[in-house]
Amino acid sequence: MSFRMEEELVEELFESADIARRLKEKRKNEKINQEEMANLLNITFHKYRNYEKCQEIPPVNVLKEMFYILNISFEDYLSSERSSILEIRKKLKYELTYVKGRIYELKQALDNYTVVEDSIIEQIERCDLPKECLYTFNGEGKWISQQTFLRKGLYRVNIKHSSNAQFISELLDLNGVHISSLTIYDGKDECETLLKIKKSGFYIINLRQCNSPWTIGIKQEIEQKNKTIG
Incomplete structure (x- = not known):
């Protein structure tokens, strides 16, 4: 798995609060408090707390270190989530293509309606209508x-x-x-x-x-x- 793919997956998973929630549960099970975890990662307590609250997304190298400290396989975890994320992306891409197609169809219909309306107005103008409307x-x-x-x-x-x-x-x-x-x-x-x-x-x-x-x-x-x- 490429480094760039890892970064994209990490961002999507963190935005869904999945990684942050699981790491917090694992940290508590290991009897490690937030301050100790921050010291082990060589980062500030404030930054680590933001990671757990999903207010900041940690770099991939920091996240790998968090997984290592908590005895979690980073590669296995990301691999298990990768298929579901890619499937969601595939569905979103399909839906986006459909929406774009519908927008194009509606635009064409609106353009055709405008042409028809202009034609009707032109025909009405040419008709021998009563002088008084x-x-x-x-x-x-x-x-x-x-x-x-x-x-x-x-x-x-x-x-x-x-x-x-x-x-x-x-x-x-x-x-x-x-x-x-x-x-x-x-x-x-x-x-x-x-x-x-x-x-x-x-x-x-x-x-x-x-x-x-x-x-x-x-x-x-x-x-x-x-x-x-x-």
């Missing part, structure tokens, strides 16, 4: 909307609320990122504000604070173009 939502208390398509442009948002308590709502993208505050007011039963959508797409309305019935109306403002009469 109007949504009306009714409910009571906190609420999160389903995906709502909003074309690029200016919207007038009207909210009626049957209580004078605080009412807070916002517009989010599909990733939950805040786009705009729709209303934050206290003591009013109706509020109207303008909302500018910079990019056509699907959005979510999040009513974060409310304790009574409400109505939300979203209407796209139609640009009035001046016509020249020849």
Whole structure:
């Protein structure tokens, strides 16, 4: 067994507190106290105590000396533990490979979804949609909307609320990122504000604070173009 392999095994076993626990039990059975053990190893009492508490990992040469003093075969002990550790490593490597594969698959699926979403938005933009885009939502208390398509442009948002308590709502993208505050007011039963959508797409309305019935109306403002009469 290579020196490097020994170091790796020692570190893993000590992190699991296995070697430290067994050495402590063996030391007590041999009627050797911690101070005597530290003197035999030519190290400080504080350092040896840290070894037994698994707060520090001893160098392989010190650990071999500890095994020798306590009449334990270092090579036999490490060999018996080696197979189980290598088996654990093998399983972890397999699981890590599986997880990496799933992450790649999910990333591909997300990329494909984004492409499809962009294609849907492009097709909707090309459709002969009504010139006036109007949504009306009714409910009571906190609420999160389903995906709502909003074309690029200016919207007038009207909210009626049957209580004078605080009412807070916002517009989010599909990733939950805040786009705009729709209303934050206290003591009013109706509020109207303008909302500018910079990019056509699907959005979510999040009513974060409310304790009574409400109505939300979203209407796209139609640009009035001046016509020249020849």
